[in-house]
Amino acid sequence: MKKFKLECEVNGKKVKVEIDSSLRLLDFIRDVLGLKGTKEGCGEGECGACMVLMDGRAVNSCLVMAVQAHQKRIVTIEGIHKHKYGAQLQESFVKEAAVQCGFCTPGFIIAAQEILSKNPKATLDEIKEGLAGNLCRCTGYENIFRAIDKARRKK
Amino acid sequence: MKNKFFSFIGKPVERVDATAKVRGEAFYGDDLIFPGMVYARAVRNPRPRIEIKKISDKKAREITGYLGVVTYKDIKGVNAWPVVMKDYPFLPEKEARFHSETVALAVAETLSAAKKAASLIEISYKELPFIDDPLKALEKNSLKIYGKDNIFSSYTIKKGNAIKALKECDFVVEGEFKTNYQVHCYLETQTATAVPEKDGSLTVYSSTQCPFYVLDAVSAATGLPNNRIKVIQTVTGGGFGGKEDVPALVASHAAICAMKFERPVRLAYDRKEDFMSMSKRHPSWAKVSYGADKNGKLKACVVDYVLDGGAYSTLSPIVLWRGAVHAAGPYKIENVFIEAKAVATNKVPCGAYRGFGQPQICFAQESLIDDLADKIGMDPIEFRLKNILKTKDETATGQKLDSSCGIKELIEIVRDRSKWIKNTPTSIGDKKRALGFSCTYYGVGLGAGGRYLDRAGAFVNIYKDGSVKVDVGNTEMGQGALTVLSQIAAETLNASMENIRISEVDTSKVPDSGPTVASRTTLMSGNAIIEACAPLRERIFLTAADMLKTSGQKMFAYGGYFYFKDRKVSFSEVIRECWGRRLKMSEQGWYVAPKTSFQKENGQGDAYVIYSYSADVADVEVDVKTGEVQVKKIYAAYDVGRLINPKLAQAQGHGGILQGMGWALYENLVIKNGIMLNPNFTDYVLPISTDAPEYDISFKEKLYKYGPYKAKGMGEVPLIGVAPAIRNAIKKACKAKINSAPMTPEIVLEKIGEEI
Numbered sequence: 030m031k032k033f034k035l036e037c038e039v040n041g042k043k044v045k046v047e048i049d050s051s052l053r054l055l056d057f058i059r060d061v062l063g064l065k066g067t068k069e070g071c072g073e074g075e076c077g078a079c080m081v082l083m084d085g086r087a088v089n090s091c092l093v094m095a096v097q098a099h100q101k102r103i104v105t106i107e108g109i110h111k112h113k114y115g116a117q118l119q120e121s122f123v124k125e126a127a128v129q130c131g132f133c134t135p136g137f138i139i140a141a142q143e144i145l146s147k148n149p150k151a152t153l154d155e156i157k158e159g160l161a162g163n164l165c166r167c168t169g170y171e172n173i174f175r176a177i178d179k180a181r182r183k184k
Numbered sequence: 185m186k187n188k189f190f191s192f193i194g195k196p197v198e199r200v201d202a203t204a205k206v207r208g209e210a211f212y213g214d215d216l217i218f219p220g221m222v223y224a225r226a227v228r229n230p231r232p233r234i235e236i237k238k239i240s241d242k243k244a245r246e247i248t249g250y251l252g253v254v255t256y257k258d259i260k261g262v263n264a265w266p267v268v269m270k271d272y273p274f275l276p277e278k279e280a281r282f283h284s285e286t287v288a289l290a291v292a293e294t295l296s297a298a299k300k301a302a303s304l305i306e307i308s309y310k311e312l313p314f315i316d317d318p319l320k321a322l323e324k325n326s327l328k329i330y331g332k333d334n335i336f337s338s339y340t341i342k343k344g345n346a347i348k349a350l351k352e353c354d355f356v357v358e359g360e361f362k363t364n365y366q367v368h369c370y371l372e373t374q375t376a377t378a379v380p381e382k383d384g385s386l387t388v389y390s391s392t393q394c395p396f397y398v399l400d401a402v403s404a405a406t407g408l409p410n411n412r413i414k415v416i417q418t419v420t421g422g423g424f425g426g427k428e429d430v431p432a433l434v435a436s437h438a439a440i441c442a443m444k445f446e447r448p449v450r451l452a453y454d455r456k457e458d459f460m461s462m463s464k465r466h467p468s469w470a471k472v473s474y475g476a477d478k479n480g481k482l483k484a485c486v487v488d489y490v491l492d493g494g495a496y497s498t499l500s501p502i503v504l505w506r507g508a509v510h511a512a513g514p515y516k517i518e519n520v521f522i523e524a525k526a527v528a529t530n531k532v533p534c535g536a537y538r539g540f541g542q543p544q545i546c547f548a549q550e551s552l553i554d555d556l557a558d559k560i561g562m563d564p565i566e567f568r569l570k571n572i573l574k575t576k577d578e579t580a581t582g583q584k585l586d587s588s589c590g591i592k593e594l595i596e597i598v599r600d601r602s603k604w605i606k607n608t609p610t611s612i613g614d615k616k617r618a619l620g621f622s623c624t625y626y627g628v629g630l631g632a633g634g635r636y637l638d639r640a641g642a643f644v645n646i647y648k649d650g651s652v653k654v655d656v657g658n659t660e661m662g663q664g665a666l667t668v669l670s671q672i673a674a675e676t677l678n679a680s681m682e683n684i685r686i687s688e689v690d691t692s693k694v695p696d697s698g699p700t701v702a703s704r705t706t707l708m709s710g711n712a713i714i715e716a717c718a719p720l721r722e723r724i725f726l727t728a729a730d731m732l733k734t735s736g737q738k739m740f741a742y743g744g745y746f747y748f749k750d751r752k753v754s755f756s757e758v759i760r761e762c763w764g765r766r767l768k769m770s771e772q773g774w775y776v777a778p779k780t781s782f783q784k785e786n787g788q789g790d791a792y793v794i795y796s797y798s799a800d801v802a803d804v805e806v807d808v809k810t811g812e813v814q815v816k817k818i819y820a821a822y823d824v825g826r827l828i829n830p831k832l833a834q835a836q837g838h839g840g841i842l843q844g845m846g847w848a849l850y851e852n853l854v855i856k857n858g859i860m861l862n863p864n865f866t867d868y869v870l871p872i873s874t875d876a877p878e879y880d881i882s883f884k885e886k887l888y889k890y891g892p893y894k895a896k897g898m899g900e901v902p903l904i905g906v907a908p909a910i911r912n913a914i915k916k917a918c919k920a921k922i923n924s925a926p927m928t929p930e931i932v933l934e935k936i937g938e939e940i
Contacts, residue, residue, distance in 0.1 A: 069214070
């Protein structure tokens with residue numbers, strides 16, 4: 030298997046490690062770095078449970094190869110609280126009962142972070158549109174919309 | 185004692201597990217790492233039905249890290265999974281009966297090696313004829329794959345003489361209805377890890393609703409007694425019924441592998457495997473007739489109900505029973521005749537899915553009731569109000585209803601909130617908009633169908649520092665059980681929420697409490713906690729009164745503190761004093777559901793201990809050019825007894841409604857010639873954020889005397905009536921009467937075409 034010297038920043042820390050070049054970003058985060066907050070829901074980029082930020086953009090880490098993260102900044106659910114909106118989103122997801130089984134939650138918070146950082150005045154419709162790549166089977170989405178809208182107002 | 189106010193019951197307390205979940209600190213099945221852990225991967229039946237000749241791993245042996253193959257020969261216990269009946273072998277010996285059934289398992293040091301090895305293990309087989317249509321399976325000359333008639337189970341419910349009464353009715357309607365599969369699509373796929381311990385025992389980590397089902401199955405498969413197996417439920421990423429029975433199969437496979445190689449074994453399904461081999465909501469077929477007299481009084485109901493059970497019986501018998509009991513709908517009808525059958529086909533076995541056999545028949549029955557109102561010329565809500573079950577009325581099984589029956593009020597609530605009176609279809613261009621109605625009831629708990637399992641235990645242990653550990657046997661799968669049960673414990677002990685800790689189930693700490701299904705957890709585990717807390721409460725309150733130098737009568741207890749005049753002591757201070765007095769600070773509770781009298785012979789008697797109720801109005805817009813249906817708003821009202829946590833109850837409403845909507849409109853699993861064609865999130869369409877309707881949810885708290893703080897059950901009622909409400913709205917909007925679900929644009933267009 031081909032090796033690759035990956036250098037990137039994960040949750041604000043420099044990472045320098047030799048990896049198999051066939052590794053997905055998701056496996057790198059979960060298995061190499063041991064950050065288990067990022068989840069695999071489908072492995073096909075349909076559910077958004079594995080979303081992380083790559084240079085500020087929300088990506089499905091199951092569809093991105095780890096080598097593509099070279100020289101990039103990655104933020105996972107474990108590091109999101111350090112970012113504008115991050116901690117606020119976490120708090121309002123709890124307060125608004127936007128969490129049920131919780132498996133999709135990290136992906137939703139990452140997606141919400143991208144929506145709000147790109148568009149701090151996002152309307153409810155823009156929030157809904159922005160979440161179209163994330164599946165939740167528990168909540169009916171309503172409380173997730175409310176939580177994101179609340180986090181937006183608070184910042 | 186003065187205590188008029190609840191501290192926690194009825195309050196929108198925050199979820200106790202949410203903070204860990206938003207931080208990515210909740211550990212699900214596949215997040216756990218064990219030293220020396222290896223991976224198993226299923227080798228699956230490539231055809232709908234085969235005779236297995238030989239299984240060869242010759243090519244797999246070339247793979248680095250490959251440890252070996254596991255087949256039925258490695259089963260140390262009995263090769264029959266104990267569910268209701270025992271027709272499903274853990275691993276097939278001679279015959280595999282549905283496409284993708286696990287035939288063997290490959291085990292390897294890494295997941296990628298296990299996957300590779302599994303793909304190289306060869307099954308030599310002879311293809312056998314198969315049957316994939318349940319109605320054909322019922323024909324006299326059909327291929328027989330189960331018993332003499334392909335019938336797993338059948339029920340008859342008979343009251344009065346429905347056939348005769350129907351003939352005498354002034355108005356009669358008859359309809360044939362079909363519904364398709366629904367896939368649970370919990371975001372976390374099936375995952376289990378079996379860890380052999382040094383003392384020869386086994387610890388099993390399972391993503392499950394039913395840890396005791398896992399215990400029974402692993403015990404049967406391994407031959408180990410119950411007391412040498414510990415099942416620990418991992419944080420569970422959704423269930424909806426899909427983690428009722430089948431996690432036991434997945435965990436048993438992991439356990440068989442772990443015993444063979446004496447290593448911890450992880451078996452985690454990918455999404456495609458999960459789709460193809462795990463349980464589903466049964467496809468259904470129903471022929472229903474209703475008759476009413478000239479005054480609009482319902483007189484007779486005749487139902488023929490068939491469920492497509494798939495290749496093994498699993499939970500079909502009890503899913504069928506629940507459907508049959510509720511099949512006449514929540515109405516007062518003197519003459520009822522219901523026949524129900526669950527049929528074998530060579531397809532993926534179907535089982536539990538939120539509503540448990542009831543949404544299918546509710547779709548048929550609530551659609552047809554609406555059509556009957558049309559025929560009589562009555563408003564559909566007015567017609568239902570005329571016939572709806574009230575306190576002291578009898579259900580189809582002759583069960584006299586308890587005072588906790590609020591369905592009439594629910595109907596009035598959604599009627600008023602939706603401004604139903606003005607339900608005249610509106611139209612802008614190609615878009616036609618109207619309201620549709622449905623109402624339903626749901627027997628809480630297992631009822632007579634599972635009476636031997638309807639009990640639950642709880643263990644409450646209060647430590648010296650005032651922290652309290654509560655062990656229960658029912659699970660959190662996302663619905664909020666840990667929070668609601670913590671509220672019940674905190675309220676009963678007058679502790680604060682922070683004092684209470686309940687975690688996922690460990691079968692070695694609490695007695696078998698039955699499954700976490702049938703909206704029974706609040707009722708069963710809640711009552712078990714109250715049982716355990718009652719004697720502790722007495723000791724704590726007496727000690728507190730002593731400390732405050734008063735009697736229990738004059739003391740005021742609220743929110744973790746005890747008050748008398750200007751003095752107060754905290755729960756933790758009282759507990760320290762209790763320990764100082766050497767009082768017993770741990771207790772076990774055991775709750776047994778009240779008796780049910782239903783008899784299988786005549787289908788009469790009390791079927792469930794109590795019912796929850798719902799009413800829905802769907803505000804729907806149909807694009808008559810494309811057939812697309814958009815649900816604008818759902819008005820729903822629920823009677824689930826006392827709300828322990830209104831915020832979480834409302835959240836259950838949102839989620840149930842959207843799942844019901846997905847089943848009604850989008851979710852369309854296709855199995856052709858025994859092979860599933862769309863086992864993924866790309867081709868099996870789930871509702872996404874932009875599909876979510878506006879929700880308008882109300883509650884009517886009709887208290888249930890035997891419920892914990894007079895609560896009933898919440899989990900399932902929100903889903904059940906959504907599909908027929910949408911169907912009835914489509915009918916009102918554009919006259920298209922659709923008698924099948926999902927109501928995809930193609931079907932809507934076709935029906936609109938028929939009407940023109």
